[in-house]
Amino acid sequence: MPLSPRPGRGSSLEGGADQRLFEHIARELEDKGYCLYTGGLSDQLDYILAGQLPEFPARDFRPARIGREKTRQKNTSIRRDEISWITGERPAGRAWLDWADELRLYLNCRLFLGLTSFESHYARYGEGDFYRRHLDAFPGEANRVLSLVAYLNHDWAPGDGGEIILYPDAAAPVATAPAFGTLAIFLAEEMPHEVLPCRTERLSIAGWFRVRPLETPLL
Template identity: 30%
Template sequence: MEAAYLPKSWPVDQILDDLDQHGFTIIDDAYTPTYIHALVEECLSNLNQFRDAAIQNGVVSNIRSDHILWINENLEYAQQHIQALNALAQEFNRAFYSGIQDVEAHFACYNAGEYYALHRDNPQGKNGRVISAVYYLHENWQADWGGELRLQDKNDKWHIVQPKPNRIALFQSDLLHEVLKAKHQRLSITAWLRNDSTLW
């Protein structure tokens, strides 16, 4: 995959239409098997550096129990995913005048029994997160392993998104959502396309 370019397989027009109509969209078969394997290996090789996401500023929270590792310039393959999201953000800027300027992201690991309770990534426009993007980077997944994304779209309809390998779920950061309890280790990259002010 070329790091600086939008993957040609991504259906940009459909993505834009889905976001406009529903506030969320799904990209399946996002990347090549070679890239996925390299990215999974990069994630697994750094698992010992993940920290407990339930502890924020020294305070223990019961809303989530996953583990995360913020992505920096040393994580070569994860950076390629961020560059693809940056390219997609330019499409959002052209279509929605969103002014997205940056992407922040971390690896996330949900072990068996772990979850993230109902929340919004940008409640009432309190931060610069415009679009949230969850990329499921495990190479195999079974439907009974849990870890689904449960999401309320902009029309107040609820959806269950299966964490299928090589799938990206994108949604407005102000939408209510949760990660249901995983029954098997679930790996992903969570990213936020950021702007100084929210789009919707």
């Protein structure tokens, strides 16, 4: 399915509706170190995210691992999802990477973050799957700086589990259901978080803005 900008509505590359969302994210990051956004998507982002579902690549999912490069390992007591890296070869994935790049440039201007790249994968949690409390980056490694998760689950019900819980340093934990249109953005080195066990399939895209390019290929 081709996924070019929605006809007649303007590309997000031209700026527009998403600028308000970008500014909201910047403010929340400044204030709290995270943003859990449930405020409604622009037409463009709604279209981009809805476009991922038909492309959800059924065959190249593989069990997620923890750690990076030499220390990478599968550990199903910590993490049970399956992932598929987004390479940008397919139109929906490309549109998502382009959108994330606009956000990267905005946040660089606004918060001087110096983000240089973005890596992202689809994630599929099956019934009973979870991701225990963790950080997305080891402090001081100057690697993954900002995490971005977009949820793709229409009709997510309260009993379906799968909430993401953020654990801010100086405030009570916050939980959000992985409903379609919700975005979670948080500082990767500073925000412990977890995914509670799911009672049904849970689809998402997770990505990380980095301050230096990948040294080894994605596995």
